[in-house]
Amino acid sequence: MKREIKVAIVEDNAGVREQWTRLLGDAEGFRLVYACADAESALIELPVRCPDVILMDINLPGMTGIECTARLSVSLPKARILMVTVYRDDDNIFKALQAGASGYLLKRSSGDQLLRAINEIMTGGAPMSGEIARRVICSFQRPAPALDSDAELTARETEVLGWVAKGLASKEVADQLGISTRTVSLHLQHIYTKLHVRSRTEAAAKYFGMTTDGGEK
16 A cells, blocks of 8 residues: 655645645545644644655745755755745745755646645655746756866766756665665765755756866766
8 A cells, every 4th residue: 555645734824724735635645744834833843743745835924934944954854845835036946945945836836736746756856837947947057157176076976966967866876876875875965065055956956057068977
């Protein structure tokens, strides 16, 4: 029997929160474990509830959803955080992804699109609304700043980064390279440090910039 996906909601709009609650309650394979209206409650309750996926709004009372995402990425490293918001500007998109979000949907997305995104994020994907994906791709196509000579990646780190940029999860990268997932994690830590990034998405952006500019591969 397929395991249910445990979902939490952090959304201050009561109508939206209730709509998502009904959607998850009616859909097979999903279980709502917690819903709240502010980041402060989420930081207390979600580490106890251990959701697989967190639906996160940006414009919350008090602490923002972006700051909450950054903190939950530390306390719940295995949870996937899906931003679902009205904001579609580059600044909020990239701040959210840099904070640790694994996907970004606009609130006008349908219920079916939201459920598909939750399933996709659970299999290592990075679901995004079409408009958001176009903005991210455009940012990849901008020239990336050159790396300092003392920050160059090793051949193995470049291999790991290449597979990560293709969307593979750590276990899949490990299988491709014949190494352990712990070794992949160590390589990623070194990559993040050298490239001055905090997430897979930002590291992938740097990778695409490097390959587009004819640099390392």
